[in-house]
Every structure is written in C-alpha cells, then in structure tokens.
Amino acid sequence: MTLWWAIAALCAGCYALKLAGLAAPRRVLDHPALRRFAELVPVALLAALIAVQVFTEAGELRFDPARTAGLGAAAVALLLRAPFLVVLATAAVVTALARMLLG
C-alpha cells in the first residue's frame, strides 16, 4: 500500500463515518455500548499517540529531554487556559530552546 492509497482510504473512511451519523437510522447506531466506546476511544488513542510520539523513537523507548520539556510547557499553557495555537507555539518554542541549551 502506498501512502496515496492510505490517504484515499482515510478520506473515504472519514467521510463515510461522518455521513453515517447524519444519515443512518437512529436505532442502528444509538446503542449505549457503541456510544460509550466512541466516546472513550479518542481519549485512549490520543493519550497513546502522545506517549509514543514523545517517549519513543524508531521502535524503542527513548527519553528526549527537549520534547518532554515541550510537552510539559504545553500542559502548563493548558492549565493557564491559553488558546489552542498558543499551546502549540509554546511547545515548539520550549522544545527548540531546550534543544539549543542542552546541545
């Protein structure tokens, strides 16, 4: 599978998922367990993605102090109720500075 096929599959799949909610008969999708799964699964996947992208590299656990500092700074920005874009900028700037200082 080339990257373009993965992109095509994701585009088609994401659209189908959106349309399903608007168009499908209510009974089919309005199952409590399904609803709960769909509420919980983004939390699990996003947490896992954060962990993997910050603390692993090339299939191995790896502690990168600069990236970790960036994530910590993002958390502080969120605690201070900073807007989305400020959170992202804070993470990038702190990571870049930490990398520069730590060499």
Place this chain on the structure above:
Amino acid sequence: MDRTTHRSAAVRDGLGVGMAVGLSGLAFGAAAIIAGLTVPQACVLSLLTFTGASQFALTGAVGAGGDLVTATAGALLLGGRNTLYGLRLADLLKVRGPRRLLAAHGVIDETTAVALAQPDERAARTGFTATFASLYITWNLCTLAGAFGTSFLGDPGVLGLDAVGPAAFLAILWPRLAASKELRLLAVAAAAIALCATPFLPPGVPVLLSALPALGAALVGMAR
C-alpha cells in the same frame, strides 16, 4: 434576544472558532512535511479528510515509520467520534439529499460544539454553517502555508516542531481529562500500554492496542 440576534451571535461564534482553530492548520501542514508527506498529500488530507485528530494521527504514525494499514486504522478509529456528532446533529440540521452530503463533510468537533451551544434550531444551523465555512477555508489555507513553509526547512527538530503534534493531541484531550477522573485513568492506562508494547510490536500497533481499555470499559458499562 430575538431570532435575528441569536443568528448573528451564532455567526460570530462560528467565525471566531473557525478562524482560531483553522490557524492550527499551520501546525498540521508542518507536521505532515516532517513525517515525510508531500505538500499535495498534506493538502488533500485537509481538503478531503477534514478532521484534525485523524489527520495528525495518520501523519504521526507515518512519521514514526508505522505500517500504513495500522496507521490508517488508528486514524479511522479517531474519526469514529464524528459519527456520534452526526447522530446528535441530524435532528438539529434536518438536511436531506445533496445538502446532507455536503453537510456531512462538516460534522466535526468544532462545528458540533458551536451548533449545540446555540439557543434555538435556526441559530444552530447558522452556527454550524458559519463554523464549517470559516474553518474549512482557514484550515486548508493554513495547511498549504504550513506545509509549503516547512518544506524549505532543513531540520525541523531545530524549531521544536516535533513537539507540536503531541501538544495538539494534549490540547484536544484536555477538556475531557479535566472533566472526568475515569477518563484520566483511561488515558494513563492507554499511554502505559502503548509504551510497554512499543519495543515488541511493529510501529503503529501499540497505539491501536491502547483502544483495548476503551473497549473493555464500554463492554463493562453495558454489562452493568
């Protein structure tokens, strides 16, 4: 407030959210290029997928050298929440035929949040449309700008751009973590599972595996 005021307030909400969130398309464009996607690939994702978390998930997994099937599966699982939004919006938007096909593309976190926050149905429809239009335009233009700009950079690590993806995920996750202890536990469990599995499984699979505690919690909830 009369109806017209409700509707102009909905337009204001929609434009505000759309423009602000759309700017983070810059971050997506940058993340996509860092992950090894081309500028056209980044732009097609924003135009046709148009759901940020799934887009970041795909590029993140690709950048980590993940298998494309597991990368796509993870991104699709994240897109599943839009189905729930569609269920909630169906009664509010009441769209049929070609307009439904168009409206479906706009069923995402931000449009749902703005639509559901409005005091009546007409304002909800207005809010949905205003958010969808402004976010779609801003998100796609910013993706192009972010991708194009980043493609000229030598080493994106110098700018700390590798921390932007995780920071975006954390920001999306934050309101849910703040609202519920159960969700905080789930997040910690999912992160731990993914990290423990990383040395033993191909890239991308540990992230999919982290959906298991969510599945477990949903089934336990049903059994009760």
